[in-house]
Amino acid sequence: MQDAVKNLLLVLVTLFPIVDPLGGSPFFLALTREYSPEERKALSWRIAINSFFLLVATYFVGTYVLAFFGISLPVVQVGGGLIVIATGWTLLKQRDDEKQEVQKTVQPQDSIRRAFYPLTLPLTxxxxxxxxxxxxxxNAAHHHAYHPLTILAALIGLVLIAISILLCYGFADRVARILGATGMTVITQLSSFFLVCIGVQIAWNGIKALLESMTLHVG
Incomplete structure (x- = not known):
């Protein structure tokens, strides 16, 4: 039970700052500025569902993909950490440019087709x-071999993330009014900084594991 709770918290603490639905809500609001509130809420439902299934598939199938290609967990940690660092750094330094680029790709039409790309992937x-x-x-498969409680904990964590996407996107206009432009800027910049820190930690965990394996082989 304790391991399941730890896994739940790990999923939330790791993925929530990276998905960052609160930080993404200003972009979602800008990209759907010509939609009605009802259309925006319906679109947020689709994005939340798409995000949930995409994360579930990645979480549970990714391990077998790694095994098929013979890729070790430390290597994934280093590669994933570097990507997270690059993503956070880009958001820190070029957030306005990124916003303009995504705006060019989305038009207020065919919202069902647009719900997956680019609003779910790669925006969310x-x-x-x-x-x-x-x-x-x-990591969960390696330590717990996908115990039923571990699976349930991961699913609960991913459901909570999907709910946060639904709430932040569905009420993006209200959140923006409450926080104001300055508040939204502070939140997005802080989220980007934490994203860089998380990426450094993930990469370091992988580097440390690789160095330890090298030491064992040399010894």
């Missing part, structure tokens, strides 16, 4: 989220 669940989910799934 990007390379950093996918890499982190693969790492978490591989």
């Amino acid at each position: 669940v990007g390379p950093g989220s996918i890499s982190a989910a693969i790492t978490l799934g591989a």
